[in-house]
Amino acid sequence: MADPIRDQLDAVYRRESRRVLATLIRLLGDFDLAEEALHDAFRAALEQWPGEGVPDQPRAWLVSAGRFKAIDSLRRRARFDASLTQIADRLYSDSGAGAALDEDVEDDRLRLIFTCCHPALSADAQVALTLREVCDLTTEEIARAFLIPAPTVAQRIVRAKAKIRQAGIPYQVPSRDELPQRIDNVLQVVYLVFNEGYAATSGESLTRHDLCSEAIRLGRLLVELLPDPETLGLLALMLLHESRRPARATADGDLVLLDEQDRGLWNRALIAEGLALVKRIHASRRFGAYSLQAAIAAVHAGAASAAATDWVRIVALYDLLLRADPSPVVELNRGAAVAMRDGPAAGLPLVEALLGRGELQDYPLAHSAHAELCRRLGRNDQARASYLRALELTRQAPQRRFIERRLRELASQPPR
Amino acid sequence: MKYACLIYDDEKLFDAMPKGEVDAILGEYFALSDELGQSGHLLGGEALMPVSSATVVRVRQGRTSTTDGPYAETKEQLGGFFLIEARDLDEAIRIAARIPSARLGSIEVRPVMEFER
Numbered sequence: 291m292a293d294p295i296r297d298q299l300d301a302v303y304r305r306e307s308r309r310v311l312a313t314l315i316r317l318l319g320d321f322d323l324a325e326e327a328l329h330d331a332f333r334a335a336l337e338q339w340p341g342e343g344v345p346d347q348p349r350a351w352l353v354s355a356g357r358f359k360a361i362d363s364l365r366r367r368a369r370f371d372a373s374l375t376q377i378a379d380r381l382y383s384d385s386g387a388g389a390a391l392d393e394d395v396e397d398d399r400l401r402l403i404f405t406c407c408h409p410a411l412s413a414d415a416q417v418a419l420t421l422r423e424v425c426d427l428t429t430e431e432i433a434r435a436f437l438i439p440a441p442t443v444a445q446r447i448v449r450a451k452a453k454i455r456q457a458g459i460p461y462q463v464p465s466r467d468e469l470p471q472r473i474d475n476v477l478q479v480v481y482l483v484f485n486e487g488y489a490a491t492s493g494e495s496l497t498r499h500d501l502c503s504e505a506i507r508l509g510r511l512l513v514e515l516l517p518d519p520e521t522l523g524l525l526a527l528m529l530l531h532e533s534r535r536p537a538r539a540t541a542d543g544d545l546v547l548l549d550e551q552d553r554g555l556w557n558r559a560l561i562a563e564g565l566a567l568v569k570r571i572h573a574s575r576r577f578g579a580y581s582l583q584a585a586i587a588a589v590h591a592g593a594a595s596a597a598a599t600d601w602v603r604i605v606a607l608y609d610l611l612l613r614a615d616p617s618p619v620v621e622l623n624r625g626a627a628v629a630m631r632d633g634p635a636a637g638l639p640l641v642e643a644l645l646g647r648g649e650l651q652d653y654p655l656a657h658s659a660h661a662e663l664c665r666r667l668g669r670n671d672q673a674r675a676s677y678l679r680a681l682e683l684t685r686q687a688p689q690r691r692f693i694e695r696r697l698r699e700l701a702s703q704p705p706r
Numbered sequence: 707m708k709y710a711c712l713i714y715d716d717e718k719l720f721d722a723m724p725k726g727e728v729d730a731i732l733g734e735y736f737a738l739s740d741e742l743g744q745s746g747h748l749l750g751g752e753a754l755m756p757v758s759s760a761t762v763v764r765v766r767q768g769r770t771s772t773t774d775g776p777y778a779e780t781k782e783q784l785g786g787f788f789l790i791e792a793r794d795l796d797e798a799i800r801i802a803a804r805i806p807s808a809r810l811g812s813i814e815v816r817p818v819m820e821f822e823r
Contacts, residue, residue, distance in 0.1 A: 458817055460793070460795060468796070
């Protein structure tokens, strides 16, 4: 039997629960207390809304219900712990705080993100806490996505909350001079979630779509709250990568490289959204690591084929990226782009010099890239050796199958 | 909240430093503690003599044993501490970042445990 109030309540939960939680954490000053209050508030709604109707401002109703439930629960517990009486009394007399509720709600969501992504927490804890508190994934869902045991995730979250409480990690948007560095940290957490979903480091499937969609959801939220070029850049980058997902794997789950993908399968809606963001970044004339990577992804998205890609532009963008955010992986990608622009013979020395420096010795994609260039140049023995090294380093099943296929192709070719 | 800023330095780095540079760093330390004292952030603090002057004391089964200095050969040694009052961790981090040794070694920021007695 359809239950319209229940459906409405579910919709309110999906739309508002993280906002209500964020505000309750600010009002109550404690994650666990706020989560409990959130549950109590929705339980009260389930009891009262069928009789009284859905209130005009469900979010304000839920915040206020949650706050009073928390005060009740503190007072009940205060019989055993006198210090809680003071907290309950303070919360009760703070009822004026409810008035400024609606204008603060977006700030509350930002506060929640900045607290969950505080650099004083370990990177693992930041990711787990963000997915739990901001995205409302369950501990089990997070555990499944990262292929780790649920108790490990639960422990990370418990420890992170304890550190927030004990170390006095504030629930606030950082001051203007600290903001750029702190935003970087938030973007890094979001990108980590996306990458784990997009290029899972281990496991059976190539992508874990749930993590990608959560990361994109976080990216959209950040763009809404803090529309600076790097935030736009990260969202654009994720959308443009995600647009290729349907073409990245065969029906059997085998990997398809960018130059062999059926571009007709790319998701045009995501590409349009990504390109519009890249345009906005262009207009701002400010470029950072994410916006430059988004610009590179935009060139690919606009090309009809690998051959028709503007590799001159891509190499130029990699040059800028190397200046903005130098790393051996960026150098490797630049080397691959040079090989596309000027031929494999031009790219190979760059990749070899990079491997010679040693930083990428354990990075499977560096050996795959080397193997690929050698293969195209007909240096089959070198190609085979590098593919074998890449295979040793790769834990992810589709990547392994891809390398094994290449090795079989090499074996069936007559030696040159 | 109260925080202890534990200051870790490489003592060898200081030993090898020309006297002028050491004096400049000490000058920075004095200026910072004066400023933090005036703003009410500083509750206390000391610099410690080198690790070579340390003695480790243990009591096991009622017997006191003493040994020369810390055993572990760590690169950085505890060289001093500030006890500060800060609104939250972010303010404590801002203050810790201004301690000269933050540039040379590292500062461990630890909240102080409060007891109700």
